[in-house]
Amino acid sequence: MALEETVRRRLRVRGTVQGVGFRPYVYKLATELGLTGYVLNDPGGVVIEVEGAEEVATGFAARLTASPPPLSLVTGVELESVPPQGSSVFEIRASRAAGEITAPISADAATCAACVDEIFDPTQRRFRYAFTNCTNCGPRFTIATAIPYDRANTTMSGFAMCEECRAEYEDPSDRRFHAQPVACPRCGPTLHLVDAGGTEITGDPITSAAALLEEGGIVAVKGLGGYHLACNALSDGAVTELRRRKAREEKPLAVMAPDLDCIRELVELTTAAEKLLTSPQAPIVLAPKRNHDLSVAEAVAPANRYLGVMLPYTPVHHLLLAELGGTIVLTSGNISEEPMAYRDADARTRLKGIADAFLGHDRPIRMRCDDSVLRLDHRRSWPIRRARGYAPSPLAVAQEFRCPVLGAGPELKHTFCLGIDKRAIISHHIGDLENFETMEAFTDAVEHFTRIFSVEPEVVAHDLHPEYLATKWALGLDVADKVGVQHHHAHIASCLADNMLSGPVIGVAMDGTGFGDDGTIWGCEVMTCDTRSYDRLFHLRYVPLPGAAAAIREPWRMGAVYLDAAFGDHAPELNLPFVRSTRDRWAPILQMVRRAINSPPASSTGRLFDAAAALCGLRETVSYEGQAAIELEQVADVAVTASYDCSVQGDAIDGVELVAALAEDLARGRPVPHAAAMFHNGLADAISRACAAARDAAGLSSVALSGGSFQNMLLLRRVSSRLSDAGFDVLVHRRVPPNDGGISLGQVVVANAKMGRE
Numbered sequence: 222m223a224l225e226e227t228v229r230r231r232l233r234v235r236g237t238v239q240g241v242g243f244r245p246y247v248y249k250l251a252t253e254l255g256l257t258g259y260v261l262n263d264p265g266g267v268v269i270e271v272e273g274a275e276e277v278a279t280g281f282a283a284r285l286t287a288s289p290p291p292l293s294l295v296t297g298v299e300l301e302s303v304p305p306q307g308s309s310v311f312e313i314r315a316s317r318a319a320g321e322i323t324a325p326i327s328a329d330a331a332t333c334a335a336c337v338d339e340i341f342d343p344t345q346r347r348f349r350y351a352f353t354n355c356t357n358c359g360p361r362f363t364i365a366t367a368i369p370y371d372r373a374n375t376t377m378s379g380f381a382m383c384e385e386c387r388a389e390y391e392d393p394s395d396r397r398f399h400a401q402p403v404a405c406p407r408c409g410p411t412l413h414l415v416d417a418g419g420t421e422i423t424g425d426p427i428t429s430a431a432a433l434l435e436e437g438g439i440v441a442v443k444g445l446g447g448y449h450l451a452c453n454a455l456s457d458g459a460v461t462e463l464r465r466r467k468a469r470e471e472k473p474l475a476v477m478a479p480d481l482d483c484i485r486e487l488v489e490l491t492t493a494a495e496k497l498l499t500s501p502q503a504p505i506v507l508a509p510k511r512n513h514d515l516s517v518a519e520a521v522a523p524a525n526r527y528l529g530v531m532l533p534y535t536p537v538h539h540l541l542l543a544e545l546g547g548t549i550v551l552t553s554g555n556i557s558e559e560p561m562a563y564r565d566a567d568a569r570t571r572l573k574g575i576a577d578a579f580l581g582h583d584r585p586i587r588m589r590c591d592d593s594v595l596r597l598d599h600r601r602s603w604p605i606r607r608a609r610g611y612a613p614s615p616l617a618v619a620q621e622f623r624c625p626v627l628g629a630g631p632e633l634k635h636t637f638c639l640g641i642d643k644r645a646i647i648s649h650h651i652g653d654l655e656n657f658e659t660m661e662a663f664t665d666a667v668e669h670f671t672r673i674f675s676v677e678p679e680v681v682a683h684d685l686h687p688e689y690l691a692t693k694w695a696l697g698l699d700v701a702d703k704v705g706v707q708h709h710h711a712h713i714a715s716c717l718a719d720n721m722l723s724g725p726v727i728g729v730a731m732d733g734t735g736f737g738d739d740g741t742i743w744g745c746e747v748m749t750c751d752t753r754s755y756d757r758l759f760h761l762r763y764v765p766l767p768g769a770a771a772a773i774r775e776p777w778r779m780g781a782v783y784l785d786a787a788f789g790d791h792a793p794e795l796n797l798p799f800v801r802s803t804r805d806r807w808a809p810i811l812q813m814v815r816r817a818i819n820s821p822p823a824s825s826t827g828r829l830f831d832a833a834a835a836l837c838g839l840r841e842t843v844s845y846e847g848q849a850a851i852e853l854e855q856v857a858d859v860a861v862t863a864s865y866d867c868s869v870q871g872d873a874i875d876g877v878e879l880v881a882a883l884a885e886d887l888a889r890g891r892p893v894p895h896a897a898a899m900f901h902n903g904l905a906d907a908i909s910r911a912c913a914a915a916r917d918a919a920g921l922s923s924v925a926l927s928g929g930s931f932q933n934m935l936l937l938r939r940v941s942s943r944l945s946d947a948g949f950d951v952l953v954h955r956r957v958p959p960n961d962g963g964i965s966l967g968q969v970v971v972a973n974a975k976m977g978r979e
Contacts, residue, residue, distance in 0.1 A: 229258070229272040229305045230282060236296035237614055238267045240327045240370040242356035243293050244313050245398040247285070252393075254281055257308040262369040263317040264675070272305055291357060292330055292501055296617065313399065316369040326365045326673070328614050329445045329590070331503035331534035333358040335396065340536050341543070346385070351427070351536045352410045352584065356400040358501065362613055362649075363446045363590050364402065368673055372401045376585040383408035410584035412537070417573050427537075430580045431544035439463050441554050441576035444535055446590030446609050446649075447563035448554030450575060451477075453547065460520040460550055466575040468557045470844040473522035475505045475529035475592070477551040479542040484508075484530050487516055487548070494597050502610030503534035504593035521550060526855045529594065534610075537580070553591055560652050560662040563589035588669055589662065590649045598934050604958045605932060607636070612649035613670070616956055618970060619721045620752070627667070627678035628968030629695035631708070631961040632686070633846065634929075635659070637667055638965035639676050640973060645718065645966050646674065647957060654690040663691070682706050682972035684964070686736035704972040708735030709746045710755045711967030712927035712959075717752060718970045719963070720925075720952050724751030727915045727949075729908055729940070732928035732960070733773070733827030733847070742766065744825030744928075745874065747911045749919045753974035758918065759911040761829060762873040765820035767810045772828065775842050776849045779828045780835030781807045782814060787881035796888045799836050826930045829876045833900050836884055837893045847929065853897050854933045861898035867907035869914065874907045898935075905939035909947055916949070925952040929960035 234243070239262050247260040247269055254277050258270040271281050286295050336353045339345045347353045354360070367374035382390060386405050389397040397403045404410060414426035422429050430440050434451060437459040441448045450467065452459040454476045464470060478484045481495060488508035490498075497506050507527045510516055522528050531551070533539040542549065553561040554572055562568035563586045569579060594606040604611075618640070626640035633653045639646040648666055652659045671677065680702040683695035696703060706714075712735075713728030730746045737743035738757075745761035764782055766772040772779055780799055784792040785807075793804045814820045827850060834840045834849035839856060843849055865882035868875045883900050887893070912924050924944050931937045937953070944951045957963035 226275055227272060227305050228275045228278050229270060229303050230278050231301050231303045232269040232271070232282060232285065233265065233299040234267040234269065234285070234295060235298075236266065237292070237294040237327050239368070240361045240401060241292035242290040242398075242400075243267055245356060245393055246290050246293075248311060248313055248393050250284060251281060251311045256281055257311050259308075259312050259314045261314040261316055262371070264368055270303065271311070272308055292327055294614065313393070316371050326368065326370055326613060327361040328502070328610050328612060329361050329363055330358045330501040330610070331532075332536055332539065333501075336536070337539055340539060347405055349427070349540060350406050350409075351412050351540060351582065352402070352404050353536050354400060354402050355396045356398065357396065359400070359402050360445050363586050363588050364584070365673065366587050370401060375401055376587050377402050377404070380404055380409050380584075410582050412580065412582050415569075415579050415581070417577055417579075419569060422578060426580055427540045427544050430578065431541055433578055434545055434549060437462075438577040439466065439575060441568060441572050441579045441581075442537065442541070442551070443565075443568070443579075443581040444537070446586060446588070447561040448568045448572065448579075449551045449561075450554050450572070451549045451551050454517040454521060454550045455547060457518040457520050460518045463550065463552070463575070464520065467552070467555075469552070471523055471848065472845040473525050473527075473529060474550045474552050475531060476517055476521060476548050477531050477533060477538060477542065478548040479533065479546075481532070483548060484532070485511075487511060488528050488530055491597060493602065497595060497597070497602060498530070498532050502593060503532055504595050504610055505529045505531045507594065507596040507605070517548060517550075524852050524855065531592065541580070558653060558655060559658045561589055561591055588649070588666065596932070596934065598938065603932075603934075603954065604956065604962075605960070606634070606650045607647065607957055607962060608650040613646055615644040615646045616718070616966070617721065618643055618645050618718050619723050620970065620973060622969070622973050624679040625676045626680045626682060626969045626972050627700075628965035628972070629681060629683040629691040630663075630965040630968070631684055632689045632691065634958070634961040635663060635691065636962050636965045637663065637670075637691075638969045639670060639674065639678070640969035641674070641676055645969060646670065647966055650962060660690055660694075664694070680704060680972050680976055682968035684708055684711070684736065684968075685738075702976060704975055706968045706971045707738060707755070708964065709743055709748070709928070710750060711964045711971060713748065713750050713755070713925050713967070714752045714971045715957060715963040715967030716925040716927040716952055716954055716959070718966050719954050719956050722952070723970070723974070725749060725919075725921060726751070726923040726925045726952065727912050727919070727921050728755065728925045728927070729912065730928045731826040731930035731936075733825055733930075734823075742821055742823035742825055744823060744827055745829070745876075746824070747874075747908070747915055749915060749921060751974070752970045758915050759869065759872050759874055761824040761826065761876050763822040763824055764828070764877065765814045765817070766823050766825075766828060767813045767820045769819055769821055773831075773843075776831035776835040777803045777806070777841040778810055779832040781810055783829075783832040783877060783880040784836075784884060785811055785814070786877045787884065795884055797836060797884060798838050803841065826928070829880070829904075830930070832880055833883055833897070836880065836887060837897060839893070847932075850930070850933060853900070854935050856894050857897035857901055857935055858894035859898065859935060861895050861902070863899050863902065864906050865899045865903035867903040869907055869910050874911055876904075879903050879907070901935050901939055905936065905943050908940050909943035912944060912949060913947055922948065923950040923952060927954065927959050927963070931959040
């Protein structure tokens with residue numbers, strides 16, 4: 222019988238395949254099959270050469286993507302035949318540094334079950350070690366300084382492995398084989414606890430920090446991507462003091478609980494929610510509160526049916542919560558409106574007036590990264606903030622970028638985006654670009670991303686608003702092509718890209734503020750569009766914003782303006798508590814409106830919801846963006862199916878008519894929960910009718926929904942169900958947020974299309 226011919230195959234594997242145990246996986250598979258050759262990392266991903274019998278080599282290629290490591294994501298495999306070399310072993314070779322960088326850095330991953338078991342096992346050498354990790358978990362993105370992802374290119378480069386860690390690192394059968402952050406108490410980073418003055422607190426740092434939390438203190442805890450502020454979640458006094466010091470008056474805070482059983486006592490969890498909480502991404506999940514008697518302090522999430530919950534995702538968190546034996550508030554380590562602190566000296570300066578102590582360590586963080594936030598509805602997850610665990614994993618897009626494009630992003634909930642080949646690399650959540658500190662975080666991140674991915678943008682896309690800091694920054698860049706992208710077009714393009722499409726569709730963009738082509742403020746737009754262009758067909762009826770930004774901070778102003786538009790001089794006669802408590806303040810506001818003084822016209826969904834919330838007696842002023850709309854959603858009775866009238870006349874959706882119906886019904890004694898639901902339903906009816914008219918005009922049957930107002934699950938459900946019932950194919954966000962956190966993705970795909978590079 223003739224011997225089977227020996228062949229050699231070279232495979233180029235692309236995707237998230239570095240720092241996730243892919244080379245050990247390849248090594249194990251190849252040696253099991255008796256193949257020789259090698260595997261290595263290079264800037265493009267992973268290169269493999271296998272040599273052996275043709276049938277076996279072919280089987281290797283087929284099995285390679287069958288069950289890869291859990292943190293990996295293979296996006297492509299290129300296969301070619303090369304001459305056999307007669308190699309006798311299969312080996313993992315040193316990484317190559319030369320070549321075009323296309324391999325993404327893996328996102329940080331929550332501590333795996335095997336490592337958790339180790340840190341609580343007294344027989345293990347990593348017992349209570351706060352930096353335990355392996356190939357399947359631990360820091361990646363936040364410690365990477367360059368690609369390829371090797372220890373020398375991370376902030377672990379200053380920690381030389383001891384003999385035992387080196388043996389694990391070099392043993393193909395060990396789960397720490399080529400785990401770049403591998404360390405132990407002998408050779409790795411160490412914890413320390415210092416007071417607000419910088420003096421080290423003696424004793425075990427975890428035990429001492431837990432004692433401070435138990436006593437009602439506030440501790441700054443250094444995590445994967447920066448410092449968080451922690452306090453006892455059961456103590457109203459501690460939570461209230463944290464809010465006072467942090468200047469975060471009412472915005473809900475997230476909590477971290479030791480395990481799922483504890484979380485189940487706090488909120489209602491679906492199977493999908495539990496899967497998310499225990500995933501390697503370990504995000505904050507917004508879930509309905511269960512029982513107030515068993516719940517956390519009321520000050521954690523006041524006037525909210527939902528609570529943001531998460532599980533420990535680092536050894537430090539596991540150890541701290543086990544020592545405390547309870548649940549903690551864990552919120553970004555910053556003063557409100559500033560980015561989270563991540564450098565030790567900066568944290569001790571900026572958080573000195575907030576934290577009573579600092580639980581830190583000596584492993585540097587290269588890139589700050591806040592926690593991700595998701596919300597679930599009908600077993601689907603909806604991203605609210607895309608950061609730790611998800612960024613910077615690239616997203617595949619439908620159309621190829623023929624040259625690198627940078628999307629500078631919006632003003633609020635800022636991210637930026639790099640478009641390369643058929644990938645969109647969206648940054649982590651950076652924050653609101655309203656101060657120097659956040660702007661500095663943005664520019665530092667852009668420098669890091671462009672360098673680490675070796676990208677030199679040839680096109681920069683930006684918002685049309687001339688006063689946005691990101692727009693000003695983009696216009697100052699030395700880049701040949703600069704493309705302005707209308708805010709709501711970017712929203713719809715983002716939803717298209719999120720669904721791997723390019724249009725055309727009917728787009729419904731609903732949010733608070735976006736600079737319109739006509740110089741007015743847009744925020745409720747129905748358009749036909751693709752990634753290249755759009756045609757605005759319908760919009761919410763314009764109403765003025767008295768005092769501009771002041772109207773956003775003070776929803777009572779919008780209540781007065783809408784009532785004046787609906788009832789004129791009779792508005793002060795309405796039998797509403799809102800009218801009685803505010804009408805003495807109306808005169809100067811309405812005078813501004815009638816004289817067109819600092820009262821720009823707006824078609825804003827956000828301001829419409831502000832007016833409704835004010836009329837319902839929920840909110841006259843707000844302490845954070847979207848607060849009034851959130852509380853209106855929270856109070857609405859989801860069982861109510863009736864609707865208020867909201868006509869679509871000409872190109873206008875008549876929000877004034879909707880508010881008038883709400884006001885008259887409240888004056889007749891309609892309970893607020895019932896009225897709030899009818900308000901949502903009425904707006905959803907109007908959007909559905911506008912889309913039907915758009916279909917008649919353009920012949921399109923797909924609708925893309927985007928914008929921050931679609932974080933409102935009640936509105937999203939009502940609009941989606943009405944559109945589906947009307948025969949539309951409804952597109953919603955799946956991978957990026959519908960809010961402004963997804964704008965940068967829309968910017969790059971629009972710029973790419975406008976430049977004729979589809």
